[in-house]
Amino acid sequence: MIAILDYGVGNLHSIYKAIQNTGLSPVVTSNPKKLLQSKGLILPGVGAFSSAIKSLQKENLIDIIYKFVKTGKPLLGICLGLQLMFTQSQEGGNIKGLDFIKGKVKKIPTKNKLPHIGWNSINIIKKSSILENIKNKTFFYFAHSYYPVVSEENIIIANTFYNIEIPVIINKENIYATQFHPEKSSVAGLQFLNNWAKLC
Protein backbone atom coordinates (compact mmCIF):
# COMPACT_ATOMS: atom_id res chain seq x y z
CA MET A 1 0.00 0.00 0.00
CA ILE A 2 1.15 3.50 -0.90
CA ALA A 3 -0.14 6.30 1.31
CA ILE A 4 -0.99 9.67 -0.19
CA LEU A 5 -0.95 12.16 2.65
CA ASP A 6 -4.24 14.01 2.90
CA TYR A 7 -3.70 17.23 4.81
CA GLY A 8 -6.33 19.55 3.46
CA VAL A 9 -7.53 20.80 0.13
CA GLY A 10 -6.48 20.05 -3.40
CA ASN A 11 -6.78 17.47 -6.11
CA LEU A 12 -5.49 14.12 -4.86
CA HIS A 13 -7.48 12.28 -7.48
CA SER A 14 -4.82 12.52 -10.23
CA ILE A 15 -2.02 11.21 -8.04
CA TYR A 16 -4.30 8.45 -6.78
CA LYS A 17 -5.13 7.32 -10.32
CA ALA A 18 -1.50 7.60 -11.42
CA ILE A 19 -0.29 5.40 -8.54
CA GLN A 20 -3.03 2.90 -9.34
CA ASN A 21 -1.64 2.89 -12.87
CA THR A 22 1.73 1.63 -11.53
CA GLY A 23 0.00 -1.47 -10.17
CA LEU A 24 0.32 -0.50 -6.52
CA SER A 25 -2.69 0.26 -4.35
CA PRO A 26 -2.88 3.84 -3.14
CA VAL A 27 -4.75 5.10 -0.07
CA VAL A 28 -5.52 8.75 0.54
CA THR A 29 -5.27 9.18 4.29
CA SER A 30 -4.20 11.25 7.28
CA ASN A 31 -4.45 8.30 9.65
CA PRO A 32 -1.04 8.01 11.44
CA LYS A 33 -1.19 4.22 11.68
CA LYS A 34 -1.92 3.77 7.96
CA LEU A 35 0.73 6.33 7.04
CA LEU A 36 3.39 4.48 9.02
CA GLN A 37 2.30 1.08 7.72
CA SER A 38 2.55 2.13 4.09
CA LYS A 39 5.40 0.91 1.88
CA GLY A 40 5.86 4.37 0.44
CA LEU A 41 4.53 7.79 1.37
CA ILE A 42 3.61 10.59 -1.01
CA LEU A 43 3.52 14.18 0.17
CA PRO A 44 1.55 16.08 -2.45
CA GLY A 45 1.28 19.81 -2.30
CA VAL A 46 -0.72 22.64 -3.71
CA GLY A 47 -1.18 26.18 -2.53
CA ALA A 48 1.07 28.20 -0.30
CA PHE A 49 3.98 26.97 1.84
CA SER A 50 2.74 28.58 5.04
CA SER A 51 -0.77 27.16 4.83
CA ALA A 52 0.60 23.70 4.04
CA ILE A 53 2.89 23.76 7.08
CA LYS A 54 0.02 25.02 9.23
CA SER A 55 -2.25 22.20 8.04
CA LEU A 56 0.44 19.62 8.74
CA GLN A 57 0.92 21.04 12.23
CA LYS A 58 -2.80 21.18 12.90
CA GLU A 59 -3.25 17.54 11.98
CA ASN A 60 -0.14 16.53 13.97
CA LEU A 61 1.36 15.08 10.81
CA ILE A 62 4.87 16.51 11.00
CA ASP A 63 6.02 13.95 13.61
CA ILE A 64 4.49 11.17 11.52
CA ILE A 65 6.50 12.26 8.48
CA TYR A 66 9.71 12.32 10.58
CA LYS A 67 8.92 8.86 11.93
CA PHE A 68 8.20 7.54 8.45
CA VAL A 69 11.49 8.85 7.07
CA LYS A 70 13.38 7.14 9.95
CA THR A 71 12.01 3.77 8.80
CA GLY A 72 14.05 4.13 5.60
CA LYS A 73 11.00 3.59 3.35
CA PRO A 74 10.72 5.92 0.35
CA LEU A 75 9.06 9.30 0.64
CA LEU A 76 8.05 11.27 -2.45
CA GLY A 77 7.34 15.00 -2.28
CA ILE A 78 5.59 16.56 -5.26
CA CYS A 79 5.70 20.26 -6.22
CA LEU A 80 5.08 22.12 -2.94
CA GLY A 81 5.86 18.73 -1.38
CA LEU A 82 9.44 19.17 -2.66
CA GLN A 83 9.70 22.65 -1.22
CA LEU A 84 8.41 21.49 2.17
CA MET A 85 11.51 19.25 2.51
CA PHE A 86 13.75 22.29 2.86
CA THR A 87 14.87 24.31 5.87
CA GLN A 88 12.72 27.33 5.18
CA SER A 89 10.74 29.27 2.61
CA GLN A 90 10.37 32.94 1.81
CA GLU A 91 6.81 32.37 0.65
CA GLY A 92 4.60 34.14 3.18
CA GLY A 93 7.52 35.36 5.35
CA ASN A 94 10.35 33.14 6.56
CA ILE A 95 8.50 29.95 7.32
CA LYS A 96 10.24 26.86 8.70
CA GLY A 97 10.01 23.72 6.59
CA LEU A 98 10.58 20.06 7.43
CA ASP A 99 14.36 20.59 7.17
CA PHE A 100 15.24 17.19 5.70
CA ILE A 101 17.40 19.07 3.23
CA LYS A 102 19.38 22.22 3.91
CA GLY A 103 18.32 25.10 1.72
CA LYS A 104 15.97 28.00 1.31
CA VAL A 105 12.94 28.28 -0.96
CA LYS A 106 12.81 31.58 -2.86
CA LYS A 107 10.73 33.21 -5.57
CA ILE A 108 11.98 32.53 -9.10
CA PRO A 109 13.86 35.66 -10.20
CA THR A 110 12.54 36.37 -13.68
CA LYS A 111 11.11 38.98 -15.94
CA ASN A 112 9.24 36.16 -17.65
CA LYS A 113 5.78 35.14 -16.65
CA LEU A 114 5.05 33.66 -13.25
CA PRO A 115 3.81 31.13 -12.24
CA HIS A 116 6.15 28.94 -14.28
CA ILE A 117 3.23 26.99 -15.79
CA GLY A 118 3.53 24.40 -18.51
CA TRP A 119 5.85 21.77 -19.94
CA ASN A 120 9.57 22.21 -19.52
CA SER A 121 12.41 19.81 -20.30
CA ILE A 122 14.69 18.38 -17.65
CA ASN A 123 18.47 18.17 -17.74
CA ILE A 124 19.78 15.06 -16.06
CA ILE A 125 22.86 15.84 -13.99
CA LYS A 126 23.22 12.68 -11.92
CA LYS A 127 22.49 9.07 -12.78
CA SER A 128 19.69 7.51 -10.80
CA SER A 129 17.41 4.48 -10.99
CA ILE A 130 14.50 6.92 -10.59
CA LEU A 131 15.18 7.99 -14.19
CA GLU A 132 15.11 4.52 -15.75
CA ASN A 133 13.66 4.75 -19.30
CA ILE A 134 13.50 8.53 -19.07
CA LYS A 135 15.72 10.36 -21.51
CA ASN A 136 17.53 13.62 -21.02
CA LYS A 137 15.42 16.61 -22.19
CA THR A 138 12.11 14.85 -21.50
CA PHE A 139 9.24 17.26 -20.81
CA PHE A 140 7.34 17.39 -17.52
CA TYR A 141 4.47 19.59 -16.34
CA PHE A 142 5.22 22.41 -13.89
CA ALA A 143 3.07 24.90 -11.99
CA HIS A 144 5.01 26.92 -9.40
CA SER A 145 6.51 30.32 -8.61
CA TYR A 146 9.09 29.31 -5.98
CA TYR A 147 12.20 27.11 -6.14
CA PRO A 148 14.75 25.82 -3.65
CA VAL A 149 18.29 27.15 -3.36
CA VAL A 150 19.93 23.91 -2.27
CA SER A 151 22.79 24.09 0.25
CA GLU A 152 23.70 20.40 0.13
CA GLU A 153 25.88 18.78 -2.50
CA ASN A 154 25.21 15.82 -4.71
CA ILE A 155 21.45 15.53 -4.17
CA ILE A 156 20.14 17.17 -7.38
CA ILE A 157 19.30 14.50 -9.96
CA ALA A 158 17.93 16.87 -12.61
CA ASN A 159 17.19 20.51 -13.17
CA THR A 160 15.27 22.64 -15.63
CA PHE A 161 15.85 26.11 -16.97
CA TYR A 162 13.49 29.04 -16.54
CA ASN A 163 15.66 32.14 -16.48
CA ILE A 164 17.78 30.28 -13.90
CA GLU A 165 18.54 26.63 -13.17
CA ILE A 166 15.80 25.12 -11.04
CA PRO A 167 16.31 21.78 -9.26
CA VAL A 168 13.47 19.49 -10.31
CA ILE A 169 14.36 16.03 -9.05
CA ILE A 170 16.02 15.67 -5.68
CA ASN A 171 17.14 12.54 -3.89
CA LYS A 172 18.71 12.31 -0.47
CA GLU A 173 18.77 8.80 0.99
CA ASN A 174 15.14 7.62 1.05
CA ILE A 175 13.73 11.07 0.31
CA TYR A 176 12.69 11.77 -3.28
CA ALA A 177 11.07 14.94 -4.52
CA THR A 178 9.99 16.48 -7.78
CA GLN A 179 9.16 20.07 -8.61
CA PHE A 180 7.06 18.92 -11.56
CA HIS A 181 3.81 16.99 -11.31
CA PRO A 182 4.54 13.41 -12.46
CA GLU A 183 0.84 12.57 -12.19
CA LYS A 184 0.07 15.22 -14.84
CA SER A 185 3.13 14.66 -17.03
CA SER A 186 1.68 12.11 -19.43
CA VAL A 187 3.65 8.95 -20.25
CA ALA A 188 6.95 10.30 -18.88
CA GLY A 189 5.33 11.12 -15.55
CA LEU A 190 3.81 7.66 -15.25
CA GLN A 191 7.21 6.15 -16.03
CA PHE A 192 8.75 8.25 -13.25
CA LEU A 193 6.11 7.04 -10.78
CA ASN A 194 6.71 3.46 -11.90
CA ASN A 195 10.40 3.88 -11.15
CA TRP A 196 9.63 5.29 -7.71
CA ALA A 197 7.08 2.55 -7.03
CA LYS A 198 9.77 -0.07 -7.66
CA LEU A 199 11.65 1.30 -4.64
CA CYS A 200 8.64 0.70 -2.40
Place this chain on the structure above:
Amino acid sequence: MLTKRIIPCLDVKNGKVVKGIHFKNLRDAGNPVEIARRYYLEGADEIVFLDITATIENRKTTYKVVKETAQNVFIPLTVGGGIRTVDDIKNLLNSGADKVSMNTIAVKNPLIIKKSAYIFGSQCIVVAIDAKKINKNKWEVYINSGTTPTGLDAVEWAKKVEKLGAGEILLTSIDTDGTQTGYDIQLTKIISETVKIPVIASGGAGKLEHLYDVLVKGKADAVLAASIFHYNKYTVLEVKSYLKKRGISIRLDR
Protein backbone atom coordinates in the same frame (compact mmCIF):
# COMPACT_ATOMS: atom_id res chain seq x y z
CA MET B 1 12.84 25.29 -22.43
CA LEU B 2 9.24 26.05 -21.52
CA THR B 3 6.97 25.13 -24.42
CA LYS B 4 3.88 26.81 -25.78
CA ARG B 5 0.83 24.78 -24.82
CA ILE B 6 -1.80 23.45 -27.19
CA ILE B 7 -5.07 23.02 -25.36
CA PRO B 8 -8.16 21.42 -26.88
CA CYS B 9 -11.31 22.80 -25.33
CA LEU B 10 -14.47 20.82 -24.90
CA ASP B 11 -17.65 22.79 -24.44
CA VAL B 12 -19.79 20.42 -22.46
CA LYS B 13 -23.57 20.61 -22.19
CA ASN B 14 -25.49 18.04 -20.15
CA GLY B 15 -22.53 15.69 -20.31
CA LYS B 16 -21.99 16.01 -24.09
CA VAL B 17 -19.45 17.95 -26.10
CA VAL B 18 -20.88 20.77 -28.21
CA LYS B 19 -19.39 23.74 -29.98
CA GLY B 20 -21.29 26.75 -31.19
CA ILE B 21 -20.62 29.65 -33.50
CA HIS B 22 -20.73 32.94 -31.59
CA PHE B 23 -21.82 30.88 -28.59
CA LYS B 24 -25.02 29.85 -30.40
CA ASN B 25 -26.26 27.05 -32.72
CA LEU B 26 -24.80 24.23 -30.72
CA ARG B 27 -23.98 21.02 -32.53
CA ASP B 28 -23.41 17.70 -30.85
CA ALA B 29 -19.80 16.57 -31.15
CA GLY B 30 -19.59 13.60 -28.81
CA ASN B 31 -18.68 12.06 -25.49
CA PRO B 32 -16.28 14.23 -23.43
CA VAL B 33 -14.58 11.33 -21.64
CA GLU B 34 -13.68 9.61 -24.93
CA ILE B 35 -12.69 12.80 -26.69
CA ALA B 36 -10.46 13.93 -23.82
CA ARG B 37 -8.74 10.55 -23.82
CA ARG B 38 -8.15 10.82 -27.57
CA TYR B 39 -6.61 14.29 -27.23
CA TYR B 40 -4.42 13.07 -24.38
CA LEU B 41 -3.11 10.22 -26.54
CA GLU B 42 -2.50 12.62 -29.42
CA GLY B 43 -0.24 14.74 -27.20
CA ALA B 44 -2.45 17.58 -25.97
CA ASP B 45 -0.67 19.63 -23.30
CA GLU B 46 -3.80 20.21 -21.25
CA ILE B 47 -7.54 19.88 -21.64
CA VAL B 48 -10.22 22.42 -20.81
CA PHE B 49 -13.85 21.58 -20.11
CA LEU B 50 -16.28 24.47 -20.22
CA ASP B 51 -19.62 23.50 -18.78
CA ILE B 52 -21.59 25.97 -20.84
CA THR B 53 -25.04 25.45 -19.46
CA ALA B 54 -24.13 24.59 -15.93
CA THR B 55 -27.19 24.75 -13.75
CA ILE B 56 -27.44 23.44 -10.24
CA GLU B 57 -29.17 20.25 -11.44
CA ASN B 58 -26.42 19.60 -13.96
CA ARG B 59 -23.50 20.05 -11.56
CA LYS B 60 -23.55 16.39 -10.60
CA THR B 61 -23.28 15.36 -14.27
CA THR B 62 -20.25 17.61 -14.57
CA TYR B 63 -18.53 16.13 -11.52
CA LYS B 64 -19.15 12.66 -12.91
CA VAL B 65 -17.72 13.55 -16.33
CA VAL B 66 -14.69 15.21 -14.70
CA LYS B 67 -14.12 12.19 -12.50
CA GLU B 68 -14.34 9.73 -15.39
CA THR B 69 -12.04 11.87 -17.52
CA ALA B 70 -9.42 12.23 -14.80
CA GLN B 71 -9.26 8.43 -14.48
CA ASN B 72 -7.22 7.95 -17.62
CA VAL B 73 -6.05 11.36 -18.74
CA PHE B 74 -2.69 12.19 -17.13
CA ILE B 75 -2.33 15.80 -18.19
CA PRO B 76 -3.82 18.88 -16.51
CA LEU B 77 -7.58 19.28 -16.72
CA THR B 78 -9.20 22.68 -16.28
CA VAL B 79 -12.92 22.93 -15.66
CA GLY B 80 -15.01 26.07 -15.88
CA GLY B 81 -18.61 27.12 -16.21
CA GLY B 82 -21.24 27.72 -13.59
CA ILE B 83 -18.88 28.19 -10.65
CA ARG B 84 -20.57 30.29 -7.98
CA THR B 85 -18.89 29.47 -4.68
CA VAL B 86 -15.64 28.29 -3.13
CA ASP B 87 -17.42 24.99 -2.46
CA ASP B 88 -18.05 24.58 -6.21
CA ILE B 89 -14.29 24.94 -6.75
CA LYS B 90 -13.55 22.45 -4.01
CA ASN B 91 -15.99 19.93 -5.50
CA LEU B 92 -14.42 20.26 -8.95
CA LEU B 93 -10.89 19.85 -7.60
CA ASN B 94 -12.01 16.85 -5.56
CA SER B 95 -13.59 15.34 -8.66
CA GLY B 96 -10.25 15.45 -10.44
CA ALA B 97 -9.93 18.91 -11.97
CA ASP B 98 -6.44 20.39 -11.66
CA LYS B 99 -7.55 23.96 -12.27
CA VAL B 100 -10.83 25.82 -12.35
CA SER B 101 -11.81 28.63 -14.65
CA MET B 102 -14.09 31.41 -13.47
CA ASN B 103 -15.79 34.03 -15.58
CA THR B 104 -19.17 35.50 -14.55
CA ILE B 105 -18.66 35.00 -10.81
CA ALA B 106 -15.23 36.67 -10.98
CA VAL B 107 -16.87 39.84 -12.33
CA LYS B 108 -19.79 39.74 -9.91
CA ASN B 109 -17.68 38.91 -6.89
CA PRO B 110 -13.98 39.56 -7.58
CA LEU B 111 -13.02 38.59 -4.05
CA ILE B 112 -13.69 34.94 -4.90
CA ILE B 113 -10.45 35.10 -6.93
CA LYS B 114 -8.49 36.23 -3.92
CA LYS B 115 -10.15 33.80 -1.57
CA SER B 116 -9.79 30.76 -3.81
CA ALA B 117 -6.18 31.61 -4.73
CA TYR B 118 -5.40 31.79 -1.02
CA ILE B 119 -7.07 28.46 -0.25
CA PHE B 120 -6.11 26.39 -3.32
CA GLY B 121 -3.12 28.30 -4.71
CA SER B 122 -2.91 30.65 -7.71
CA GLN B 123 -1.69 27.81 -9.93
CA CYS B 124 -5.18 26.33 -10.06
CA ILE B 125 -7.17 29.55 -10.45
CA VAL B 126 -7.81 30.57 -14.06
CA VAL B 127 -9.90 33.63 -14.81
CA ALA B 128 -11.70 33.49 -18.15
CA ILE B 129 -12.25 36.83 -19.86
CA ASP B 130 -14.71 37.04 -22.75
CA ALA B 131 -14.01 40.28 -24.59
CA LYS B 132 -15.76 42.08 -27.42
CA LYS B 133 -14.17 44.85 -29.45
CA ILE B 134 -15.94 48.19 -29.01
CA ASN B 135 -13.52 50.42 -30.88
CA LYS B 136 -10.00 50.44 -32.29
CA ASN B 137 -8.06 49.74 -29.09
CA LYS B 138 -10.82 48.91 -26.68
CA TRP B 139 -12.50 45.70 -25.65
CA GLU B 140 -15.37 45.23 -23.24
CA VAL B 141 -15.74 42.30 -20.86
CA TYR B 142 -18.88 40.21 -21.28
CA ILE B 143 -20.34 37.66 -18.89
CA ASN B 144 -23.07 34.99 -18.91
CA SER B 145 -21.61 33.10 -21.89
CA GLY B 146 -20.98 36.29 -23.85
CA THR B 147 -24.51 37.67 -23.56
CA THR B 148 -24.16 40.42 -20.96
CA PRO B 149 -21.91 43.48 -21.31
CA THR B 150 -20.29 44.61 -18.06
CA GLY B 151 -18.86 48.03 -18.91
CA LEU B 152 -15.44 46.74 -17.79
CA ASP B 153 -12.40 47.39 -19.96
CA ALA B 154 -10.71 44.06 -20.77
CA VAL B 155 -7.15 45.31 -20.17
CA GLU B 156 -8.01 46.90 -16.83
CA TRP B 157 -9.91 43.79 -15.78
CA ALA B 158 -6.94 41.58 -16.71
CA LYS B 159 -4.68 43.68 -14.47
CA LYS B 160 -7.16 43.41 -11.65
CA VAL B 161 -7.54 39.63 -11.79
CA GLU B 162 -3.76 39.26 -11.79
CA LYS B 163 -3.56 41.43 -8.68
CA LEU B 164 -6.27 39.39 -6.99
CA GLY B 165 -4.26 36.19 -7.45
CA ALA B 166 -5.34 34.55 -10.70
CA GLY B 167 -2.64 32.17 -11.97
CA GLU B 168 -3.63 32.37 -15.64
CA ILE B 169 -5.99 34.23 -17.94
CA LEU B 170 -8.10 32.41 -20.50
CA LEU B 171 -8.85 35.11 -23.03
CA THR B 172 -11.66 34.61 -25.53
CA SER B 173 -12.59 37.02 -28.28
CA ILE B 174 -16.37 36.95 -28.69
CA ASP B 175 -15.94 38.47 -32.16
CA THR B 176 -13.84 35.61 -33.49
CA ASP B 177 -15.05 32.67 -31.38
CA GLY B 178 -16.40 29.82 -33.50
CA THR B 179 -15.77 31.69 -36.77
CA GLN B 180 -12.54 29.84 -37.64
CA THR B 181 -11.21 33.12 -39.09
CA GLY B 182 -8.28 33.54 -36.70
CA TYR B 183 -7.69 34.75 -33.16
CA ASP B 184 -7.91 38.41 -32.17
CA ILE B 185 -4.14 39.02 -32.28
CA GLN B 186 -4.31 42.62 -31.15
CA LEU B 187 -6.38 41.83 -28.07
CA THR B 188 -4.16 38.88 -27.12
CA LYS B 189 -0.97 40.89 -27.52
CA ILE B 190 -2.11 43.82 -25.44
CA ILE B 191 -3.30 41.61 -22.57
CA SER B 192 -0.27 39.31 -22.71
CA GLU B 193 2.11 42.25 -22.57
CA THR B 194 0.19 43.91 -19.76
CA VAL B 195 0.08 41.06 -17.26
CA LYS B 196 2.86 38.87 -15.86
CA ILE B 197 0.74 35.73 -15.65
CA PRO B 198 0.34 33.32 -18.59
CA VAL B 199 -2.35 34.11 -21.15
CA ILE B 200 -4.23 31.40 -23.03
CA ALA B 201 -5.63 32.71 -26.32
CA SER B 202 -9.03 31.46 -27.43
CA GLY B 203 -11.60 32.01 -30.12
CA GLY B 204 -11.17 31.76 -33.86
CA ALA B 205 -8.78 28.94 -34.74
CA GLY B 206 -9.53 27.66 -38.24
CA LYS B 207 -6.17 27.23 -39.93
CA LEU B 208 -2.75 26.23 -38.65
CA GLU B 209 -1.38 29.73 -39.32
CA HIS B 210 -3.92 31.13 -36.89
CA LEU B 211 -2.29 29.27 -34.01
CA TYR B 212 1.17 30.31 -35.13
CA ASP B 213 0.13 33.95 -35.41
CA VAL B 214 -1.44 34.20 -31.98
CA LEU B 215 1.60 32.58 -30.35
CA VAL B 216 4.14 34.71 -32.20
CA LYS B 217 2.41 38.02 -32.99
CA GLY B 218 -0.13 37.77 -30.18
CA LYS B 219 2.51 36.65 -27.62
CA ALA B 220 0.15 34.08 -26.13
CA ASP B 221 1.62 31.48 -23.78
CA ALA B 222 -0.87 28.85 -24.84
CA VAL B 223 -3.62 28.39 -27.40
CA LEU B 224 -7.04 26.95 -26.95
CA ALA B 225 -8.98 25.47 -29.85
CA ALA B 226 -12.17 23.48 -30.21
CA SER B 227 -13.69 23.22 -33.67
CA ILE B 228 -10.49 22.36 -35.53
CA PHE B 229 -10.05 19.33 -33.29
CA HIS B 230 -13.64 18.16 -32.87
CA TYR B 231 -14.47 17.96 -36.54
CA ASN B 232 -11.17 16.24 -37.29
CA LYS B 233 -9.84 19.11 -39.35
CA TYR B 234 -6.48 18.58 -37.68
CA THR B 235 -5.22 16.25 -34.98
CA VAL B 236 -3.38 17.65 -31.99
CA LEU B 237 -0.21 16.02 -33.31
CA GLU B 238 -0.58 17.70 -36.72
CA VAL B 239 -0.98 21.09 -35.08
CA LYS B 240 2.02 20.56 -32.83
CA SER B 241 4.25 19.21 -35.62
CA TYR B 242 3.39 22.21 -37.78
CA LEU B 243 4.20 24.72 -35.03
CA LYS B 244 7.43 22.95 -34.15
CA LYS B 245 8.49 22.99 -37.79
CA ARG B 246 7.90 26.73 -37.80
CA GLY B 247 10.33 27.14 -34.93
CA ILE B 248 8.03 27.34 -31.93
CA SER B 249 9.02 25.56 -28.73
CA ILE B 250 6.61 22.62 -28.60
CA ARG B 251 6.51 19.31 -26.71
CA LEU B 252 6.26 16.48 -29.20
CA ASP B 253 7.20 13.46 -27.08
CA ARG B 254 4.61 11.94 -24.85
